Amino acid sequence: MTHLKITGMTCDSCAAHVKEALEKVPGVQSALVSYPKGTAQLAIVPGTSPDALTAAVAGLGYKATLADAPLADNRVGLLDKVRGWMAAAEKHSGNEPPVQVAVIGSGGAAMAAALKAVEQGAQVTLIERGTIGGTCVNVGCVPSKIMIRAAHIAHLRRESPFDGGIAATVPTIDRSKLLAQQQARVDELRHAKYEGILDGNPAITVLHGEARFKDDQSLVVRLNEGGEREVTFDRCLVATGASPAVPPIPGLKESPYWTSTEALVSDTIPARLAVIGSSVVALELAQAFARLGSQVTILARSTLFFREDPAIGEAVTAAFRAEGIEVLEHTQASQVAHVNGEFVLTTGHGELRADKLLVATGRAPNTRSLALDAAGVTVNAQGAIVIDQGMRTSNPNIYAAGDC
Template sequence: MTGERCAARAHEDAVPIRAEHFQSPASTDSMGDAVLHIAVIGSGSAAMAAAIKAVERGARVTLIEHGTVGGTCVNVGCVPSKIMIRAAEIAHIRRHSPFDGGIDVNPPAIRRDVLLRQQQGQVDALRHAKYEHLLTEYPEITLLRGSARFLDARHLQVRLPSGDIQALAFDRCLIASGARPAIPPIPGLAGTPFWSSTEALESPQIPASLAIIGASVVALELAQAFARLGSRVTILARHTLLSREDPEVGRTLAKIFREEGITVSEHREVAAISYQGAHFVLDVGGQTLRTEHLLVAAGRTPNTGTLALDTVGVETDGHGAIRVDARLRTTQARIFAAGDCTDQPQFVYVAAASGTRAAINMTGGEATLDLRSMPAVIFTDPQVATVGLTEAQARANGLIPESRLLTLENVPRALANFETRGFIKMVAEAGTGRLLGVQAVTSQAGELIQTAALALHQNMSVQDLADQLFPYLTMVEGLKLAAQTFNKEVNRLSCCAG
C-alpha cells in the first residue's frame, strides 16, 4: 500500500504530527504532563494489539465494544472453524485412509453436541486468556460498552447499552470495527433461515444436505468439514473455486472435493431462493436444487456504515472499506484504521500487525507494514498456501516470469504418507532467477509456506533455495525440490535432494 491512495488528503491532514500535538484534555501522568488519549473502536485482534502497544508507549486507551470482546477470529471465525475442521479431519481418517488395507476401518459416530461443547469451551478459554484477562492486566485500557459514531475529528458519540449517549473526546482514534458476512441480493434469500458462517459453526446439528453459495476460503473450508461430518454438500460457485488464485489451485481442489463426494458446480448463478416445507429451494440456472440447509459464504463486508465517517472526511472504497496508507492513516490526520474494516487483506495476523504499527504511528513513531511477502493459508485438506505473485500477477506487474510445477509424487514425505494429491508451484523472474511467488496444494502447506515467505522477504533466488539444507522426509523439502527443477530433473536425483 502506498500514500498515493491518499493523494487527495486535505492540506491540514498532510501536516506531520509532532509531539506537541499529543495532548489529552482529560488525563495527566505522575509528573503532571498530559497523556495522549487514544480511542479504539472494536476489541478484536487489531484493536487489542493497538491498545497494548499504545499503552506500552505511554498513552491511555478507551476501547469501545458493542458486542462480544475479542472480535471475529476467536469468537466466530478462525478458532471455532479450525476446531471443527480438525474434528472433521479425524472423522475422515477414521473412515478412510491410505492405510486401510493394514489398519481396520472404524467408521465414527458423530456426536455434534459433544463436539460443539468442546469447540465452544476452547473458544471461551482463548477469549478469556487473550482478550478479557488481558484487559485486567492493563489498567491504562478502559473498556467502554457501546456503539460509536463520529461527531467530529476529536469526539465520538457512544450509545451505551442503557440507551444513554456519552460523548468521548480523543487525541487519536483507531477504527478497528472489523467485518461481517456479506449477504448477496438474491431474490427471496432474506426471507429464509439461511446460515452465515457464524450460524454454521454454532449449529447443533449436521444437516443431511447442505448447499453453499460461495467458492472462496470460508465456503471451501466449511464445505469439506460438513461433508466429512456427514452432510451431502453442494458448492455453488459463480466462477471457479478460488478464482483469484493460480488456476491450477482451483482445478486441483475441485478434483479432490469431487473425489470425496462433494458436488462442485462452477459457473452457476442462483437466481432465486425460497423456503418450503423445511427445505430451501434454489433456482440455479433454471434448475431446481432442494437442500435441508443453506450456507451463504460470499465474502465479508466492513463494519463501517454506522460510524458517520463522512462527518470527519474518512474515505472508503466502493465496498465500505476504509482507505489507509502505508502507515495506517485514513484521510483524516487524527484517525487511523486497521483490520478487516480497511482495504487491507482480511487476515487476523495482518490485522494484529496493522494495529501494532498504527499504535506506533499514533504515538509519534514511524512504522509501516510490508505485505509483499504476506503468506496466506486455506485450511482445506490438503491445505492451500500461497505467498508472493502468481504468474499472471507477475506479468501484470511488468515482470517476465518462469515457473515450475512439482507434483507430490516427487516429494519423498508425500510418498511415505501415501498422500500425493496436490503440487508445489514456484514462480521466478526469468534471467535472474529471483523468487517471485509460491503456490502449494499439499498436506501441511501452511507450515511450509513460511519458509517460502522468508525466502521471498530476503530476495532469494531459486538457486539460493536449491542450495539450502532441508531435513529429509519433511513436506518443506518440497520447496528445495521445486527450486531444483529450474535447473535439474528431480526424478533423476537420489534421495535427500542433495
C-alpha cells in the same frame, strides 16, 4: 542461576514460547519462565553469551534484559508493566496529561494497538459493541479450525492410507458434544488473550456499546446498558472488522440461510447442505460438513479459487469430487425459496433442494454505523476505509486497521 527480566508477554502461552527459544540457545541447560512475574530463571554453562539470550527473546517480539541491568520502567508482572508505562510517560512529558487514544473494536488489530499505545504512555478507551475478541477468536479462525480438525479426524476414521492394517469404521458424530468442546476452547482463549488482559490493565477503559463519530476529535457511544457517553480523543483507531456479505438473490434475505457464523454454532449436521461461494470460507466449511456427514453441493459462480489461484482450484475441485462433494461450476442461484422446511434454489441447471443453505460470498467492512463523514474520513465504494501506508485515514488523527 541467571535471571532475565522479560517484557511484552501477555499470557502463559507466550512464556512457553520464550522457554522453548531460550533452551535452544547453546549453553542453556534449562529455563523457567514466568508470565505473571515477567522473568526467566536460567541454568547455563559458564561463558554463555548474554547477547544470545536476549536475542532469542527479541526474536519472538519481546524484550529481555539481565536482572542486574537497569530497566527503565521496572516492569515485572502485567499490572506492574502498566504502572511503569504510565510513570515513564508522566516523567517524560513533564507531568503533561497522557495522550488519549480511542480504539473502536476489540479484535486482533484493536488489541495490538491498544497495548502498544499503553506501552508508549497513552490512556486508552476501547469500545466494543458485541463480544470482546472480534471475529477470529469468536466466530472465525478458532472455532472453524476446531471444527475442521474434528472433521479431519472423522475422515481418517472413515478412510485412510492404512486401511489395510487399521480397519476403517464409520464414525458416530455427536455434533452437540463437538460444539460444546469447540465453544469451551473459544471461551478459554477469549478470556486468556483478550478479556483477562483488558480486565488487568488499568490504563485501558472498556466501554460496551456502539460508537459513532460526533466530529473529528470525539465519539458518542450508545451504551449497551442504556444511555450515551461522549469520548474525546487525541488519536483514534477504527478496527471494527467486517461481516459476511449477502448477495442480492431474490428470496434469500427472507429465508433462514446460514452465514459462516450460524454454521459454526449449529448443533446439528444437516443431511443436505447447499453452499453458495467458491473461496476459502465457503470451501473449508463445505468440506468440514461433508466429512461430518452432510451431502454437500457447492455453487460456484466461476470456478473454485478463481480469484486466488485457479490451478489450486482445479486440484481442490478434483479432491472434493473424490470425497463425494458435488461442485457445480459456473452456476448461480437466480431465486431462493424456503418451503416446508426445505430450501429450493433455482439455477440455470434446474432446481437444487437442501435442508440448509450456507452463503459465504465474501465480507463487507463494518463502517456504516460509524458516521465517518462527521470526522472527515473517506471510504471507498465498498465502504472500506481508505488509508495510507501508515494506516492513517484522510483525517490525520484517525487511523484504521484490519478488515474494515
